[in-house]
Amino acid sequence: MKSTVEQLSPTRVKLNVEVPFEELSGDFDRAYKALAQQVRIPGFRPGKAPAKLIEARVGRDSILAQVVNDALPGKYSQAVAETETKAIGQPEIDLEELKYGESISFTAEVDVRPELELPDYSTLSVEVDPIADDEDAVDEQIEGLRARFGTLTGVDRGAQDGDMVSIDLAASIDGEPVEEASTEGLSHEVGAGDLIDGLDEALVGLKAGESKVFTTTLVAGEHADEEADVTVTVNSVKERELPELDDEFAQMASEFDTVDELRESLAERVAQSKKMEQANKVRDAVLDELLAKVEVPLPENVVQAEVDNSLEQVLHSIGHDEAIFAQLLEAQGTTREAFEADARETAEKSVRQQLLLDAIAEQQDTEVSQDELTQQILFSAQRYGMAPQEFIQQLTQANQVGAVYADVRRNKALLGIVGEVTVTDTDGNAVDTTEFFGTADEDDADADATAEDKGADDKSSDA
CATH class of the missing domain: 3.30.70.1050 (Trigger factor ribosome-binding domain)
Structure with missing residues (x-):
């Protein structure tokens, strides 16, 4: 041939x-x-x-x-x-x-895949926000612990922010009941703002047995985006009594003997979380800098396929009902042309990133181990709330295992070069990236070790 x-x-x-x-x-x-x-x-x-x-x-x-x-x-x-x-x-x-x-x-x-001219990564520099001490975050975690170990006590007064209430809701539009927006015995924390607009304001000051009517816009169901009159009736009001913040509480809520030790541990946890946030920002900044430096031609058919896929996902979720799709677009104040334009912009960025990271992975001879692939699949299964075996089965049926492998390889390739880039914060201080990204020397050593292991395995197989 x-x-x-x-x-x-x-x-x-x-x-x-x-x-x-x-x-x-x-x-x-x-x-x-x-x-x-x-x-x-x-x-x-x-x-x-x-x-x-x-x-x-x-x-x-x-x-x-x-x-x-x-x-x-x-x-x-x-x-x-x-x-x-x-x-x-x-x-x-x-x-x-x-x-x-x-x-x-x-x-x-x-x-x-186009041939890309990749830069010398050591010539790149990015800037991120510095890590700031966050005592408020530590205090927030401590208060969260106190709330977890707190007790609820019934009170004979009007509801206040932070109280737990048991309520009944009855909604109507033009005097006609809306069953799907009505419920009984619902537990709710006043001030949480996680139910319907206007509810928390209506609850403040209401005692057990009292009711109030307020107007709100329904957000779901057959009457979504319509105004309804909602009657809220309070069945009970309970205030949360928090335990004293002392050493006894520290021993009850943690493995530590004193509040100071508990606070120190939480501070370390918050600091580590802040470091991880900064590491993610470093990674994103390096990718953005690379995209700005490297010209990546876009294959039109691949971009259009991603645009079509985005549209298909939306249409599939509504049973391919074009009339409903038009209503959704109108409710969001947009048009189909604008939707497709946004989808194209997103697709172009996604394809550009994929092509760039594929080129880096090829340049760096990035390999993905079975363990790394498995860990990513397990993480994704957990994120989607699925059993790992079920998730793997769906990936296999959809022929998407290769796509997961490609994503892991791309991310690994990007992380592998971050250590070569100069990173500073907005205060002008150098940011040490080795904790999360290692160094170029370490990557070379890992590659040499992998090659030696492979050579040993080959010799063993020959024997």
Whole structure:
């Protein structure tokens, strides 16, 4: 088989493929065997009819068309491999006229990863916000602990912010009850703001047995975005009594003996969390700087596929009802054209990032271990609230395991070069990134160790 590549653009090529007719002999054998089981010829048992009789019955051209149709995907993949084409997306294949006994010729246009000119990472510099001491966060965590170990006590007074109340809600529109917006015995913390607009304001000052009517806009259900009159009735009011912040509380709520030790531990936890937040900002800043420095041509078909996928996800969630989609867009004050424009902007950024990180991963020879892939799958399963085995099964059925592998590889490639970039905070202080990203020397040492381990395994296998 002969294959040549014609570069159409930085992101698209045309493969010209010629397959000698004799290379299809095995494909013809398989086709004849399959047809022999299907075609009934008098005097021959199923599967035993000679190829010549099958050919006479079905037609040589029909058999040739079937053979080529079955063989084409494999021949395309072979051409991609032989020419080392970095294909992405689906090819557009154009098959020339078929003639029995002559070579099969076809062309395949396909998007490819562009060749990118990557910078010297040591010349890059990014800036992030400094890590500030956050005593408020420590206090917030302590108050959260006190609330967790607090007790609720009924009170004979009007409800205040922070009280826990048991309430009934009854909603109506133009005097007609709205059942889906009504409930009884609902527990709610006054001031939490996590139910409906206007509820907390209506509750303040109400005692057990008292009611109040307020107007609000419903946010879900059949009457979403409509104004309704809601009657809230208070069944009980309880205030939260917090334990004293002393050493006894520290021993009850933690493994520490004193409040000072508890506070010190929480401060360390908050500081570590702040460091991780800063590390994430460093990573994002490095990626943004790379995108600003590196020109990444975009393959149009790949971008359009992402735009189409975004639209399909929304339509699928509403049963592909275009009328509902139009109503949703109108409620959000936008149009389909604006939605698709936003989807295209998001898709272009996503594809640009993927292509850039793929190029870095290739340059750095980034590899992903089975353990790293497994950890990412387990993390994703937990995030979606699914059992790991069920999540893996869905990934496999959707043929998305490769996509997860690619994402892990891209992220690992980015983290691997952050240590080479100069990072400072907005106060002008150098930011030490080694805790989360390591150093270039460490990465080289890890790569050497991996190579040595692989060499040892190869020798062991040879033995």
